[in-house]
Structures are given as C-alpha cells and as structure tokens.
Amino acid sequence: APGDGGGDGGDGNGGDELTQVKLQLQWLPQGQFAGYFAAQELGYFEDEGLDVEIIPSGGDIVPQDALANGDVDYAIAWVPKVLGSIEQGANLTNIAQIFQRSGTLQVSWADSGIDSVADFEGKKIGSWGFGNEWEIFAAMAAEGLDSSTVEIITQDFNMNAFLQGDIDAAQAMTYNEYAQLLETANPDTGELYQPDDFNVISYEDTEGAMLQDAIWADTERLESDEEYQETTVKFLKAVIRGWVYAAENPEEASEITIGEGSGWGPSHELWMVNETNKLIWPSPNGIGMMDEAAWEATVAGALSAVNESGASPITEEPPATAWTNEWIQQALDELEGEDLDLTGEGFEPIEVELTEGGN
Amino acid sequence: MAIATATRMGPKTETTFRIVAPVAVGVIVLGVWQFLVTVVGVSDYLLPSPASIIEEFIQFWESILSASILTGSNALIGLIVGSLVGIALAALAARWRAVDQMSAPVVASLAVIPIVALAPVLNSMYGADSQFGRQAIAALASFVPVFINTLRGFRQTTLVHRDLMKAYAASSGQVLRTLTLPTARPFMLTGIRIASSLAVISALVAEYFGGPRGGLGGLISTSAASSAYARAWAYVVASIALGLLFYLVTLGLERMLQRHAPQAQRRP
Amino acid sequence: MWGLAGILAIALLWEGYKLVGPANGVEVGDLRIMPRTTDLAMPHVWDMLGRLFEPVTRADDALPLWAAVALAALTTLGIAAAGWLVGVVVGVGLALVMQRWRIAEWGLLPWIVLSQTVPLIAFAPIVKSWGSRIEIGAFEWQDWMSVALIASYLAFFPIAIGALKGLQSPDRIHTELMETYAAGYWQTLVKLRFPAAVPYLLPALRLGAANAVIGAVVAEVSTGLQGGIGRILIQFAGQASGDPAKAWGPIFGAIVLGLVAAGSVALLGVILSNYRRNEEHA
Amino acid sequence: MSTAVEIIGVDKTFDTRSGAVQALTGIDLTVEAGEFVSLIGPSGCGKSTLMRLIADLDEPTAGTVEVFGKGARQARLDQEYGIAFQSAGLLPWRTVAANVALPLELHGVASAARSTRVAELLDMVGLADFADRYPDQLSGGMQQRVAIARALAEQPRLLLMDEPFGALDEMTREKMQSDLVRISAETGAAVVFVTHSIPEAVFLSDRVVVMSPRPGRIQEIVPMRLGADAARAARTEELREERAFFDMVTAVREALHQGAPVGTAPRGLENR
Amino acid sequence: MSTAVEIIGVDKTFDTRSGAVQALTGIDLTVEAGEFVSLIGPSGCGKSTLMRLIADLDEPTAGTVEVFGKGARQARLDQEYGIAFQSAGLLPWRTVAANVALPLELHGVASAARSTRVAELLDMVGLADFADRYPDQLSGGMQQRVAIARALAEQPRLLLMDEPFGALDEMTREKMQSDLVRISAETGAAVVFVTHSIPEAVFLSDRVVVMSPRPGRIQEIVPMRLGADAARAARTEELREERAFFDMVTAVREALHQGAPVGTAPRGLENR
C-alpha cells in the first residue's frame, strides 16, 4: 500500500503505471543499505511513481558491471572500484555520493605497536580483496611503502583470522566487522572485547581515504534518455527521504532491513544503521552532493595505489562524466521546502549496546 | 580385444580423426566467439575477444606464471596427501568391515560438502595466513574419488588368485604385496586421475574465501572485481591449462602403468 | 548401525583432540599440521548441536536455527533439482550424440573433460548477467535460474560420461543380435541401450545430484541469491567470530541436503532393480 | 527354393592397426534347405567370420553370399534366419518369456499372438515352467535353450549357430545336441553350426565342413554317412556308441590334422 | 610312501543363505604316488570341492584328507602339491617368467636358482621364447601352459588340476593333453585331474573316478586298461583312434549315465 507519507507529497503520481527500476546493491541486505530499504518499505519509491526492485549481491557480483551491462538501472558501489571499471570501458556516472567519508578501519591489537600506516611494514595485513584493498595501498603509497613490503592476506567473512593472530591488522568496516569484534567474548576474561583492546586506524584520517557508497547511473542514458533523467531525479528524491528517515528513526530503519532479509540480530543491525548514518551525516551541501576535494583525493589515491601484481585501479584521470551533481542537486531542490533535514545538521548518532554474537 | 568394431574407416583414418575432430571443435568455438565480438559486436566489455585475452596473457605472463605455481603446488600437495590418505584408509576399509561401514557415512558426507562451507572453517582451524586451508581442501576433494576407487580396486582380486596364494601358503604381507596392491593399482590410478582436476579447481576456488594472496583464484576475482575481464579470462585460461596439465600427467601415469591390467571380469 | 558408530567416532575424535590438543594447534616448523582447539576454531559438539535449537537471532519472531537451515535447504534443494534435471537432459543428450556418431565422441569428449577444469565460480556473474537479458514473451529469466544453470554445469559431467559408458556397454553380441533382427537405431536404443545403461546411469545420476547441490550452494554464494543455504552459509560465517557454533548449522544443513539429494536418486535404483541384475551384490 | 545358403568365391580381409588380416579366401559352399552343416577347424580359421558373412553382420571383401536366393542383406532384413552364439546373449533385465518375445516385439507381432508363440517355443525347449525367471536364475544350459527358442521365434528356414554349446559341460552338451536334433527335425530348418568338437559335429551334421587357417580355407567337406543312412531324427543316444560313429570321428580328425598337423610349435597370438 | 592322497569318509556341507548344500558325502579315495586319476561327473557333483579339500582350500565337514601321510593343512604349508585351475590365473602385470617364478619367490628361492629353474620349466612347456611376454599377449593354450609350468615349479609330487583345458579348443586341447602326458611322465608326479570330457579323462588317466550329484558321491571308479597295458608315455596320438580307446570311452559314458540318466528334465539352478 502506498504510504501517504509525511509532508505535502510533492508531485503525487496519479496513474497506476509505475516505472520499473532495478537497483543493484553491493552486498547482502544489511543496515549499510537501510535508506534504500526504508524508501522501499515506506512507499517513497511508489510515491514517486517507481516500482523499485532492490537486488542484493553476493561474493562475485560486481554492481557496476551489472549496471554497465544493462542488467539494472542504478547501482551502489565504492568509487575507486567503479573508477577502475570506467577505465576498462564502462560508461558510468556517479549521481549521488551518499557516503561522505570512508568507513574503513585497519584494526590491530592494542599492544601490537601498529599505530599508523607506516607501522604496516613487514606485517601481515588483512583485506577482503575484491577491490576493497585500494585504500590500503593508497595509504601505504603515501607513506612510501609499496605492496611488497607487507604480506596481504585475504580475509574471509569473519574476524577469526585476526582474533587468532593469523593477521596483524584486519580490515574492518566501522558498521560491520568492527562491531563483530566488539560482539566477541575475550576467552581470557569471558567478557566482550572493549574498544580499548584494539588499535584502530581509520583510513578517513589517512591520505588513502577514498569515497565509498555512491549511486551510479548509466552515462549514456543520462545524456540522451529523458525518461531516465526524470526517473533518476524521482529515484534520488525517494532515496533521500529514505536516508533522512533512517537518520531520524534508526530503530525502525533497522527493523525494516531485518524484515528485508538481513540475517543480523537486532543489536548488530542497529549498530550498523547508526554507524552508516555517521558516514552520511552531516552532509554540509546536502545528502549525496559530491565534495570535490574528497573526489580529487580519491582519484589521487587510486592513481597511486599499486597492488602486489603491479596493477592499479586506474592509470589516468577519470573522464569528466565520472560524476555529476546535476541530478542530486535537482532532487534536493525539489525537496527543498519540505520538512526534511537534508544536510543532517540536526543529526545525533545514538548509543548502541552490542550483545554477544551480534544476535 | 584389439579388434576395432563397427567402424567403417581404417585404423589410420581413425587416428587422424581422433586428433582432427577435437581440434576442429575448438577452432570452430573460438572462431564463433571472435566473430561474435568483432563482427556482431557483442561488447568487448562483456565478453572479451580471444585476441584481447591473449594480449593480457602475454602482458601479465609473469604474474600468471607465479600464480599458477602457487595454486599448482597447493593442488599438488593436496592431491598427494589426499591420495595417500585415501589409499591408506581404503586399505583399512578393505581389511576390516567395521572400518568400511564406519567410514561410509563420513565419506558420503565429505563427498557432498561444498568448498564454500569448508573454507572459512578450515581458515579458522588452521590459520588464514597459511596455504594449509587450500591444501586441505584440495586434499579432501582428492580423497573422495581416490578412496572410493581404491576400495573398489582392493575388492577386485579374483577367487583363483586368492586360492593360488593360499595354496602357496603365502603370508598376508606377501598377499598384499604380490596380489592385492597390484590388482588395485589401476583403480587407484583412475581415482587419482579423477582427483587431479578436482584438486586444482578446489585449491583455486578456496582462494576466493580467504588466505594469502597471489594465487590464480585470488587474481581472477581481483581482476573481475575491477572489471578487467580480459585479464580475468587470461587467469582463467591459465587455470584451465593447469587443470589440464594435472589431468594429462595423471592420465599418462595411468596409461603407462596400466598396460597389463587385469581384464575386468564381466561374467555375472 | 556401524554408520552411526562412524559418526560417533568422529565426534569423539573431535572432542578428544579438543581436550588434549594445544590451543594453538600442533605446529611443525612453520606449518600447523593439527588445528587449533579454541572454541572459535573448534566449537564443542554439544554447542554446535545445541545451537541448532536456539533462535537464529534475538528478534522476537526468530525461528530456531534448525528451522531456518531447513527452510533454506529446501529452497536450495528445489534449485539443485532443477539444475540436476537440466544436467540429465544435457548429459544424456550429449551421450546419445556421442554414442551415435563416433566422430562426435572424438570431437566433444575431450572438451567435456576439459570443461571440468574451468573454475566455474569465475563465471557466476557472467551467467547471471547473460540470464538477466533473456526475456521471451511471458517468460522472464529469474536469478534462481542462473544458480540452477551453474548447478547443471557441475551435474551434467558425470551424467554424460556415465550415460556414454552405459550406452556403449551392450556387448557386441547384443548389438549384433539387434542387427540380425534388422532393428533400427531407435528400437536398439529403447530395447537395448537404455536398459543396459541403467547400472552405469544410476551412480552417475547420484554423483550428478551431489554435484548439483554443491554447484547450487556455490552459485548462491557467488551470485548472492537470497533464501537458499548458500546465503545463510556466508551470513552465518560472518557471525562466526561472536557465535562460532552458529556457522556450523548451515554446514550440517548442506551435508544433509547433499545426502538427501544423492539418497533420493539411490531410491530410483531400487525401482529399477531389475535392470541391475548383472551388478555384483556386495 | 532348395538352396538355403550359397557362397561363391568369398574372400574376407580385415584392416587392422598391424596390417591386413586375411581371414577367408576362396570359400565356395552350398547349404541345401533343411540340411545340417557343421563348420569345424582350429581357432582362428574363420568359422565365425564365415557365419557372420551369411548373417550379413560383416560384408565379404570379394565374392557373393546368397540366402534363399537373395543377397545376404536382404535376407537379414527379411528375417530369413535365426541366430545363436556361444554366449546365450540374453538380456539380463528381461524374463525368459520376454527374452524369447524380443524379436516378435521388434517386428510388431500383436501381444496375444506373441504370448501364444512364446509359450509354444518354451514348451519346445522344455522351459515352460521357467517363463518368469530371469536369466541369472538359470543354469548355462537353460540359458542356451532360451537363446535357441529365441532364434526359432520367427520360424526361420535357416538357423545359424556359433558354438552354441561351447560353454556347457559334456553331459549337458550331449543333452542339448539331442534336443537340437529333435528341434531341427521338427522345424525342418537348415542349420549352419560352428563347433570345435568333432563328436558334436559328427553327431549333428549331414555334412561337416573342415576348415584350415591362415588364411581360412575349406580343407575338406566330409559327408556323414549317418545322414544318408538314416533320417536326422534317428540320431539317438545309442548312435554315440556305435562303430560307424567312431569311424566318422576318425575321418573328421584326419581331415582336420591334414590342414594343421599336430605340431609342437605354439600357435600364434591372433586368436586371443 | 606310496600313497599320494588318502581320503576317508569325507563329507562336505556348505552353509548358504538358502540353507545347507550337501556337496559331498561319504567319499573314500586313494591316489597312489605317480598315479594319474581323473574326476569326472556332471556339473555341480562336487569335483572341484573334492579337489579343494585335497588342496586344503576348504575343510571337510567330516572325515579326513591326508596327503603323503600328512594332514592336508600341513601338506599345503609344506608345498607338497602344485595346482592349476580352469582359468590360468596368471597375474597380468607379471611377465611369463615372473609368473612362473612367483611360488619360488614367495618361498625365498635365491634369484639365480630361480631363473635357472624358470628357464628349465619354460623349456619343458615349450615357451622358452615367450619368457618376457605378458599373459595378455598369449593365446589361451599358452596361458594354460604357463600355469602348468608354475604348478610344477617346486617339483611337487602331486599335481592338482581343475579343468585346466576346459577353455581351450579341441585341437589345442589334444595337444595340451599330449604335453601333460609327457610332463607327468618326466616328473613322475601323481595327478588329480578334474574334467568334463570323457575322451580327455580316458586318454590321460590310470583310473577315472565317475561322480554323481545331489549329494556328490563316487559312482564308480573305472580302471583304464590302457594304463595296465602300456606305460603312460606310450599314450600317443594314435591311441585316440584305436578301438580300445572307444571302448573305454563307452565304459565311462555308461558309468556316467548310470548316475544321471539322460533325461529331459532341466537340471536345477545350483550350478550357475
């Protein structure tokens, strides 16, 4: 049922004919994508006349490729990964930079002496690979380290490799793996691990920081397909509403994602929504607006990062079509005047208590 | 039976066709592929052309070689260990009925475990910083066919041969050495041949789920993740070649040692 | 009976080693040859079993773990069954072609063998992508079909090989007998080759079923399909740091699933027992 | 139509990996309708090959084979002959009755007619009580009888048999020989019978064709006076102990040894 | 020590799924040293079972079996006999020479002595040129000769043979029989020979033991006058065509048919 929604409903859609839209996520359904699920569940998409299918992905689906191949209409993906795809021939445009900052951490034990990226040298550094490693190499490059100075270990789905000492510093997202650590009982004490058990390096504080979750669209269609342009604006408006909702109602947003098939327990899910909110808000120019400095930093980082087989995500500056604020600006403009906090100036994160096992 | 049946062609033509036919199929497939990409215009982004794969193959030759060696040695270690354990356990199962019956559900279970399920567990148990997990997975994958075939082989001794050994008052060690092992050998080798390409695939797929980097599996996924599909395909080609190498070596071993195999007994 | 003893023996070995083994495992030089015994690496057998009866999460409407696993397993079983059927059709079809024309056998068989050295996981996204552009009339390609297709890729191989062996298995005396009856290709196929192939086909079909399940699970993980056991396998593996026993639920589920699939095909063998009169009764 | 089989100037050469094998040369042989002819000779002399040429399971390299005045191929398509081999070649998944019914089934005989005929045939070979058994539940002799019943299913005027009793023990064999004599008398079919056993050939045949190997030729055709003296049905068990019988055995033995003297040199490998 | 085998009051019952099968009852038999005794009888009458009891491959249910005055088990452990079966039972992965050497190897004969002996044996069976071949490169008759050489390897005073020529064609068979006559004369070994063929039994034996089935009993022991008349080595090819030969064949035939009259009822299933 189309929710009547708060506010005055913008341009309400009269007909029953909904426009079909497919959105490709970059992982399983979870709080990281709470805004999209909220927009879906609360009828924001339908209000805009869209029938959106949210497609989760798994181990090997590359969201930007699904988009480039025309399987979907929009995709959520990290910027450096898509830059690589663009250089390989994908014709994609970043239309909304949802996450304003990087949520990647490198976590080590408090007594490990790894306090900065410079200390990586000679250590076993965990990463998920799959394009998630470029921040590490960029940060190292800024410290004058190349990939051969560390041993990169591919992390699997959990933090056991770190907990058992197989790797010295593990890659962790603030919203997920870091919480996994804090949900684990310390076998020595029987109590959950505490933040001060770990040294946490946030890539946001390094030269390697790169932009993460963004909404990507098909460049060609954006240029020539008017219907797609309209849909894009409507889509972005609904997404903005969804994320605003998640910022203001993290508990409800968390329940919505659980209902959409996230297998996490309530406390972990809430943590994830809350931490995701922190990566989005505040957005001084409005949610989804590209911070050009951050973009330039990401491009610079991607140019400097070199992995162990000598490959870089990109070797030259990306084309100008790689991002635009045009559509998000239009969406924000259309939402102006509604009772929505589009910059997150009033955003206050909540306190979440984690429980053992994330259940 | 050396008699060629039901062929109207002579033996020489036959040999020719045996070689020409698969090559022809391969050339046709490659041709259609290249045609689709260059002439019909399926985007090179989606389906790289054979030519561009070859290009990447040459450009990343060194990394391909070292990755093949890494994955190949994991597979080889797994194949060897898995085969040895499979043969040893099969010997025990052939000797003691209880072992046979006890191992049945365990082997059946091992035969149906997906690598995805096992990889994280093995990484936790043995450490994600070593190649052990991959080797163990390759070993497990090899174990099953080797065990099953070897056990069958151990049961192939014929009554005449067993009677003969008894008439010679041969000790059980002598029976094992002169009769049971040689009888089982071709079956063992068949098991190892089947295991060979499984070992490569398993070692490679295991790399998708954690552990040190640098193998073919890791590089395929990294290349694919950055949309470098031609490069991903180049690594795939290398992994196929590796699997084929394992298969052909074990096949050769089988052919070499099986020349005077006991004829399968066909009478009921 | 002995089978149960076998499973019990494994459980005892597990607990026994966990009791006496060092926490960090047994290392020879740099190589760890025996696993760690921490609860993280090797949860207690009773914890793994007990966890099955606890709810999946603390959420109010959470199912017990076993039910969630069973539900997911059923979904995967359906997909695997579809993949298996496709594998049977393709495998038997290829075998028929290869049996009929030797030149086809020579041309195709090496490639069929080669196909099994292809790391299929690398192709999961491609299969999904190609599938998603198929839309014929009312038929629209579903994501589960991509998974089933990958499952069929693993299933068809043993079936093709087994069926070919089986179709070629009639003794010369039997094929010549049919020739003396001036029986045509189809008559020979129906009256002789198919019945004779049964003892070869059954184990091949069983192996195909096990492969289909494995393929379906891997493909679910690869393509991120929701609802199946592959999905909860990675989901719960992700929670294994804080809840190590939970991750074992879907692993047991996958094993039972594979055994059920293979077992159902074995049932087929009972029905067809008259066609297996020549097999050794071991 | 008094000629069942007419073979004129037949040669047969096989191409093998190790060169051409000349299996038969210059074979001329006529089998009259209703006549019982045995082929005998050392292993590898081409007996089976000759029989397969008559059955059109192989084609001659030179010469012609005619069966009841037609080409061998046409005769096969017209089901002019029934055939039985050394191994009974029953389909293990079919019951005895279903095995005998096979040729009838293939040629579209109606179900009712089929069961009548099968019952008749099983009666003839003394296996009426075993109709619902499976081949693996029968002794070797019984299996061979089923195979013979199957060969007779369509009342062929020619029966081709390649060492049908080769795998049976001596006593069962003698019993089967008597049965065959009776059956062939009942049906009046001509029989071409391949055997290794001299007494068997002598007991059964009107004429014994003695062949010699490398390349396969007809060494001698020994007419059995038994055939001239008495009707075939009169070949009773007593015959086996008569003087005349031993004389015939001796005659065939000598014809055989003429072709391949009893030497000590081990024979070649081609008959593996 | 003039007695090779002494069997007194032997019964043998097999326990099977479908109940007990009485294979032999009340068997008494003595084989003198150097004597050639054949066992003949219909399939399933217990010939093989009796031979396996002598070889200690099975144990009697009642009665005693002695070989050269020892219990059968001791005789086996002492390698008092050589044995050959219907299927040659060569190890396919060993060359002819290695197959013949097998028993010597197992009993620790030194390598040099072994090869001398193997050469000698292969000479005896006429296969000196084939020492390095593998069994699958030999004809059936040659394989059987290797098996016989192997059975003779340790110069046993007793040779047990279970239808060793059963799978050979008639001509090869006759040749092998002559060879066996020569070899057993050369070695002076006693032979217990199981066969289905009456002429074979007659040609070879000093005495023919005719058995009858259900349960296996000794029907009659027919002494071969040939044995009394002439030394065994005198059993030449000519013998086969002599009147006396045919008479003996007839005598054995009649003894056989006494036990199991030539009826028409199909025999049972136990000899599958």
Ligand SMILES: Nc1ncnc2c1ncn2[C@@H]1O[C@H](COP(=O)(O)OP(=O)(O)OP(=O)(O)O)[C@@H](O)[C@H]1O
């Ligand atoms: N399909 C074939 N290809 C090549 N050589 C063949 C083929 N069939 C028969 N031969 C050869 O032809 C010769 C005659 O064979 P055939 O089987 O007719 O002999 P046979 O008299 O029936 O022997 P046996 O008594 O052993 O059955 C042999 O040398 C054999 O090796």
Ligand SMILES: Nc1ncnc2c1ncn2[C@@H]1O[C@H](COP(=O)(O)OP(=O)(O)OP(=O)(O)O)[C@@H](O)[C@H]1O
């Ligand atoms: N191991 C066994 N278990 C059960 N029954 C057996 C066994 N061995 C032989 N028999 C039975 O004992 C009887 C005698 O068998 P045996 O093999 O000695 O006969 P045979 O005279 O050698 O027959 P053939 O001429 O067919 O070789 C048969 O009824 C057979 O079924």
Ligand SMILES: Cc1ncc(C[n+]2csc(CCO)c2C)c(N)n1
């Ligand atoms: C195979 C694999 N790939 C990625 C992650 C980690 N992960 C989970 S969510 C997320 C952010 C992007 O969606 C990341 C990087 C993992 N655990 N396993």
Ligand SMILES: [Mg+2]
């Ligand atoms: Mg023949």
Ligand SMILES: [Mg+2]
């Ligand atoms: Mg026997």
